[in-house]
Amino acid sequence: MIFINPIYDILIFSGLIPIITALLGLLLGRRYEKYLGLIGFIGYVTILFYLFQPDVWSIDLSIPLSPFIGSSRLSITSFTKFFIIVFALLALPAYLESIDYMEEDRNLTSYYTLIGTMMFGLIGLTFSDDLFTFFVFWEAMAISSYVLVGFRYHLDEPVEAAVKYLVISGVGSLLLLLGISYTYGLVGVLTLDEVLSFLATVNPGNVIYPILLISSLFLIGFGVKAAYFPLWTWLPDAHPAAPSPISALLSGIVIKAGILGLAKFALPFFLELSNIYYPIYLVITISTLLIANMMALLQDDIKRLLAFSSIVNIGFILIGFSIAVKGSVDIGLASAFSHILTHALGKGAAFLAVGGILYVTHTRSIKKLEGLGRVYPGLSMVLMLALFSLGGLPPLPGFWSKWLLILSAVDAGEWLLAFLGVFNSVLAILYYLWLFQRLFLSQPSEDIKRDVDIPPFLGSALLIITIFLIAFGLFPNLIYEPAFRAAKYLSNLLSGAF
Amino acid sequence: MIILLSLYTLIIGGFLSYVIGARYGSKAGYVSAGTIFIVYILLNQMYLASGGNYIESLTWANVPGLITLNLLFRIDGIAYAFISIILIVTLFSAIYSVGYMDHAENVKVYFLAYMLYTAAMIGAVASYNLLQFFFFWEAMLIPSYFMIAEWGYGDRRRVAFKYFLYTQLGSILLIVAIGILGLYTLNRYGSISFDVNILYTFIGELPLNIQRLLLILMLFGFGVKMAIVPLHGWLPEAHAEAPTPISVILSGVMIEIGLYGLIRYTLPFTYSIWSSEGSITLLLILALITLFYGGLMALVQKDVKRLLAYSSISQMGYMFLGLAAANVISLEGSIMHVYSHGLLKALLFMVAGVLIHVIGIRNLDQLGGLASRMPITAVTAVVGAMGIAGLPGIAAFISEFLIFGGVYNISLTNKILFTVIAVLGTAISAAYMTIFIRKIFFGRLPENIGEIHEVPTSMLAPMVALAILAILIGIYPTPILNPILSGLSEYFNLFGGV
Numbered sequence: 001m002i003f004i005n006p007i008y009d010i011l012i013f014s015g016l017i018p019i020i021t022a023l024l025g026l027l028l029g030r031r032y033e034k035y036l037g038l039i040g041f042i043g044y045v046t047i048l049f050y051l052f053q054p055d056v057w058s059i060d061l062s063i064p065l066s067p068f069i070g071s072s073r074l075s076i077t078s079f080t081k082f083f084i085i086v087f088a089l090l091a092l093p094a095y096l097e098s099i100d101y102m103e104e105d106r107n108l109t110s111y112y113t114l115i116g117t118m119m120f121g122l123i124g125l126t127f128s129d130d131l132f133t134f135f136v137f138w139e140a141m142a143i144s145s146y147v148l149v150g151f152r153y154h155l156d157e158p159v160e161a162a163v164k165y166l167v168i169s170g171v172g173s174l175l176l177l178l179g180i181s182y183t184y185g186l187v188g189v190l191t192l193d194e195v196l197s198f199l200a201t202v203n204p205g206n207v208i209y210p211i212l213l214i215s216s217l218f219l220i221g222f223g224v225k226a227a228y229f230p231l232w233t234w235l236p237d238a239h240p241a242a243p244s245p246i247s248a249l250l251s252g253i254v255i256k257a258g259i260l261g262l263a264k265f266a267l268p269f270f271l272e273l274s275n276i277y278y279p280i281y282l283v284i285t286i287s288t289l290l291i292a293n294m295m296a297l298l299q300d301d302i303k304r305l306l307a308f309s310s311i312v313n314i315g316f317i318l319i320g321f322s323i324a325v326k327g328s329v330d331i332g333l334a335s336a337f338s339h340i341l342t343h344a345l346g347k348g349a350a351f352l353a354v355g356g357i358l359y360v361t362h363t364r365s366i367k368k369l370e371g372l373g374r375v376y377p378g379l380s381m382v383l384m385l386a387l388f389s390l391g392g393l394p395p396l397p398g399f400w401s402k403w404l405l406i407l408s409a410v411d412a413g414e415w416l417l418a419f420l421g422v423f424n425s426v427l428a429i430l431y432y433l434w435l436f437q438r439l440f441l442s443q444p445s446e447d448i449k450r451d452v453d454i455p456p457f458l459g460s461a462l463l464i465i466t467i468f469l470i471a472f473g474l475f476p477n478l479i480y481e482p483a484f485r486a487a488k489y490l491s492n493l494l495s496g497a498f
Numbered sequence: 499m500i501i502l503l504s505l506y507t508l509i510i511g512g513f514l515s516y517v518i519g520a521r522y523g524s525k526a527g528y529v530s531a532g533t534i535f536i537v538y539i540l541l542n543q544m545y546l547a548s549g550g551n552y553i554e555s556l557t558w559a560n561v562p563g564l565i566t567l568n569l570l571f572r573i574d575g576i577a578y579a580f581i582s583i584i585l586i587v588t589l590f591s592a593i594y595s596v597g598y599m600d601h602a603e604n605v606k607v608y609f610l611a612y613m614l615y616t617a618a619m620i621g622a623v624a625s626y627n628l629l630q631f632f633f634f635w636e637a638m639l640i641p642s643y644f645m646i647a648e649w650g651y652g653d654r655r656r657v658a659f660k661y662f663l664y665t666q667l668g669s670i671l672l673i674v675a676i677g678i679l680g681l682y683t684l685n686r687y688g689s690i691s692f693d694v695n696i697l698y699t700f701i702g703e704l705p706l707n708i709q710r711l712l713l714i715l716m717l718f719g720f721g722v723k724m725a726i727v728p729l730h731g732w733l734p735e736a737h738a739e740a741p742t743p744i745s746v747i748l749s750g751v752m753i754e755i756g757l758y759g760l761i762r763y764t765l766p767f768t769y770s771i772w773s774s775e776g777s778i779t780l781l782l783i784l785a786l787i788t789l790f791y792g793g794l795m796a797l798v799q800k801d802v803k804r805l806l807a808y809s810s811i812s813q814m815g816y817m818f819l820g821l822a823a824a825n826v827i828s829l830e831g832s833i834m835h836v837y838s839h840g841l842l843k844a845l846l847f848m849v850a851g852v853l854i855h856v857i858g859i860r861n862l863d864q865l866g867g868l869a870s871r872m873p874i875t876a877v878t879a880v881v882g883a884m885g886i887a888g889l890p891g892i893a894a895f896i897s898e899f900l901i902f903g904g905v906y907n908i909s910l911t912n913k914i915l916f917t918v919i920a921v922l923g924t925a926i927s928a929a930y931m932t933i934f935i936r937k938i939f940f941g942r943l944p945e946n947i948g949e950i951h952e953v954p955t956s957m958l959a960p961m962v963a964l965a966i967l968a969i970l971i972g973i974y975p976t977p978i979l980n981p982i983l984s985g986l987s988e989y990f991n992l993f994g995g996v
Contacts, residue, residue: 480561
């Protein structure tokens with residue numbers, strides 16, 4: 001059933017979620033406002049169902065946003081659909097878990113409104129077909145995420161982390177805006193197809209410096225959000241400091257917005273100067289993988305460990321992206337996109353499980369969590385399942401994407417990247433096994449309270465994400481097909497232009 | 499769907515045992531044994547009805563242009579021999595567990611893990627898709643790791659972790675080899691596939707350096723599980739410290755699956771390298787080293803189970819010798835030896851388990867004279883020991899004879915030398931087996947061993963049954979030799995071996 005057209009339907013619907021949340025929050029008052037999370041949950045379930053209707057699923061549409069705003073365009077393609085699926089899949093359990101996890105906090109109306117706005121920004125990003133619209137949604141997403149990190153403003157850690165995040169990410173956005181304005185100066189319009197046809201017709205020798213400038217600005221601007229080497233400094237502070245459902249959203253999908261931007265808008269510029277940017281991305285990928293993995297192994301704070309692991313996984317995604325920059329757009333992006341999906345599931349599950357663990361133990365120190373598996377086997381199993389998926393143990397989702405990443409690296413002749421991929425996976429699995437032993441085989445420490453019940457919404461959030469993990473692991477088609485279609489769409493677009 | 503159904507039956511049987519085990523303790527072993535028996539009848543009938551070649555196929559993941567995976571199972575004569583010995587050993591070991599595990603904690607989880615372990619082994623052998631094989635291969639590791647770590651003896655956690663590490667490092671090499679084959683399918687057929695019938699189209703076409711690489715990777719990958727010297731480090735400890743019914747399975751059937759992997763996935767692809775004079779000499783020497791190292795180490799062991807563990811290494815040397823010679827006679831001997839060694843080693847480990855269960859002493863020097871107190875155990879032990887020593891009339895004689903015949907059959911100048919050395923190895927087997935029998939069952943009964951009697955029937959019956967089976971197969975081996983021969987003749991047609 002299509003109301004206006006799929007783009008407006010989904011956009012308006014996800015835009016209505018924060019508005020309805022805010023209005024209902026005024027009516028409900030302090031006592032019931034925690035149930036506002038259900039609105040977002042139902043909303044994103046509806047969006048997923050709407051998206052999977054045959055007539056919406058098969059549609060491929062591009063429309064001007066409105067007659068007033070210059071050349072703004074929105075489009076719904078397999079690329080859009082893939083990212084909506086990733087974003088919505090993780091939003092469901094995050095909304096559900098918030099209901100129990102945040103019950104003792106105040107200002108929950110603004111909390112849920114902010115999540116709604118952030119999700120609206122993310123959904124908008126997927127539709128944007130021009131850099132101007134993209135930037136508007138980008139800022140909607142970014143600003144609400146700054147506030148969400150610092151949501152518990154009475155504590156020191158979140159505020160410090162939020163300010164750091166705001167400053168660094170703000171500078172990143174500014175550089176991105178600068179890049180966009182240079183693009184406007186160079187091309188004259190900002191829609192993707194115009195940019196592509198400009199790049200296809202122009203003689204690269206004439207515009208090499210403008211293109212170099214623009215793509216460097218994009219590399220930094222998107223890179224701050226994607227948090228790769230050396231622009232990641234804000235992430236290990238911001239992600240642990242946020243409430244756990246927000247950490248799940250930030251690590252699972254918000255940093256992927258950077259990759260989305262890179263793949264859709266920056267890749268054409270990189271491809272134009274492939275011989276310069278391929279080595280740069282090679283260095284970035286290798287440094288990200290190695291340094292972040294070393295850092296992850298040193299952490300005692302479990303959320304900080306997961307935050308560093310997010311950076312490592314961005315490194316994995318960059319393996320695919322580097323190969324795309326080298327020229328094999330097709331398989332490079334397919335593997336990168338598969339990893340975006342599986343990492344969103346795995347890291348989302350890990351942060352949600354840690355949320356559950358924090359709820360019952362109030363500690364993030366791995367030392368104090370020893371023996372947790374003997375007291376709370378369910379919670380610990382979800383955490384371990386998520387970690388094993390992140391490490392790439394078959395038959396969990398992480399295996400399928402890491403495997404494809406490594407294969408595509410070998411296919412492109414990049415043995416170094418393939419070796420690093422294997423090496424880092426092995427390191428991660430060994431580390432997670434060691435963690436597994438500490439969690440399950442040690443004697444429970446005194447700090448773990450034994451009589452806390454897992455509340456219903458938190459439990460069902462974990463159940464949902466576990467089902468996702470297992471289903472996507474057993475049926476790899478669910479990962480490969482949307483990812484491959486999205487990659488195919490972009491590579492067709494690019495091959496049409498070059 | 500019969501193989502898939504069998505796997506489900508085994509898993510459901512595991513959960514059934516869990517439920518029964520929660521109420522009736524180790525009696526749940528009868529449920530496990532019953533399930534395994536049903537599966538045995540089912541698979542046996544299916545194999546006979548299909549005339550020796552049963553295939554089933556299901557689509558697993560299919561993204562054109564990227565990946566084509568089918569869930570493929572196939573049972574030919576070779577797989578049939580492995581499957582029937584796996585099911586026989588696990589069946590008797592499950593009955594044996596009823597008596598052996600009666601005082602253990604958490605028996606219900608033990609039987610669940612036991613059945614998952616069985617299902618994984620059957621799945622690995624029946625798989626006809628390399629990636630799927632790898633999944634089951636990995637799935638074998640997890641339950642066995644837990645069973646050693648939870649119900650083992652001595653320093654069981656460290657031993658289990660060592661076992662895990664060794665096997666996992668081997669698996670990494672395997673997955674690299676699998677990836678190389680997958681990339682070949684990508685380049686030729688335009689999508690990645692691991693179906694063995696597709697992979698077999700590359701036989702004889704792979705460049706020699708790729709063949710060499712594959713041979714090295716897979717030899718190390720499978721060799722860790724087979725405990726070929728120098729990759730055997732995990733085996734003596736793991737087999738000695740595992741709970742006895744699990745030692746039975748580890749030594750009796752699991753390590754042999756490494757041999758199956760080499761037969762199915764390595765020899766066909768690398769035959770031109772394998773059969774060159776240099777490689778075959780090297781492989782034969784490796785097998786002889788394993789054979790003698792295991793035998794000599796077994797001679798000097800004081801611990802009953804360690805002696806048997808080293809004896810397993812030595813017997814793996816025989817099987818590897820037959821495989822290294824790579825002709826129909828020697829391979830027939832190898833696979834037959836898997837069968838007979840499975841029966842005999844299972845029997846001997848059960849005898850060792852009786853000592854641990856009844857007397858609690860594992861040291862050979864502190865035992866003696868038990869034949870008068872445990873006549874039935876003593877008789878079965880003598881059958882097992884003489885079988886391993888290669889006495890005619892008991893199963894292993896035929897298989898060793900075939901292996902020696904096969905080694906003599908290769909076209910190598912030093913073949914007589916190799917055959918003579920290999921035959922000399924049986925003298926060592928006879929020596930350590932005689933020591934085993936004499937020190938436990940004959941001589942003077944130590945004074946600290948008080949009133950002891952035969953073990954309960956549930957432990958005695960499996961031992962008697964295995965002894966009778968070993969003698970029956972020793973006298974009339976045709977029911978096993980025929981399927982193996984028919985499987986092998988088809989197998990050698992694949993790559994033109996002799």
